[in-house]
Amino acid sequence: MLYTATIGADEPSRIGFIVSKAVGNAVARNLVKRRLREAGAVSLHEYGTGFAIVVRALPASATASWDELLADYNAALANTMRRLAGRHPGVTGTRPAGTRPDGTTQEGTQRA
Numbered sequence: 001m002l003y004t005a006t007i008g009a010d011e012p013s014r015i016g017f018i019v020s021k022a023v024g025n026a027v028a029r030n031l032v033k034r035r036l037r038e039a040g041a042v043s044l045h046e047y048g049t050g051f052a053i054v055v056r057a058l059p060a061s062a063t064a065s066w067d068e069l070l071a072d073y074n075a076a077l078a079n080t081m082r083r084l085a086g087r088h089p090g091v092t093g094t095r096p097a098g099t100r101p102d103g104t105t106q107e108g109t110q111r112a
Contacts, residue, residue: 001056002076004084013051015040024062032061032069039073053077 007014017036019029036055047053055076061069 001058002073002080003054003056004077004080005052006050006084007052009050012049013044013047013053015044015053015055018054018056019061020057022059023057024059028062029057032057035066035069036061036073039070043073043077047081053080 015037017033017040019033019036021029023029023032036057040053040055043053055073061072064072
């Protein structure tokens with residue numbers, strides 16, 4: 001699940017993650033958080049200012065591959081942005097997070 005709201009147009013976008021124990025043990029939760037954090041970091045290039053995004057990981061995210069998780073994230077983000085565009089005419093942007101110019105995706109580097 002993904003929720004998006006507009007904030008001040010000149011404020012940097014913020015992304016928050018909710019990964020409960022229902023997702024799995026600590027290892028599974030941290031893997032999901034790292035993957036979602038990477039997808040969110042890439043989407044900040046598209047939506048760098050003016051948005052507050054909250055991502056709530058569902059239990060199925062623990063067994064999803066990177067490509068599945070990224071596709072779900074992109075679909076949810078595009079859906080919420082379309083809804084916001086209906087209410088706020090200045091909201092635009094359709095490039096999915098994690099998409100490279102050749103159309104492929106890759107999981108980001110591991111964080112320390």
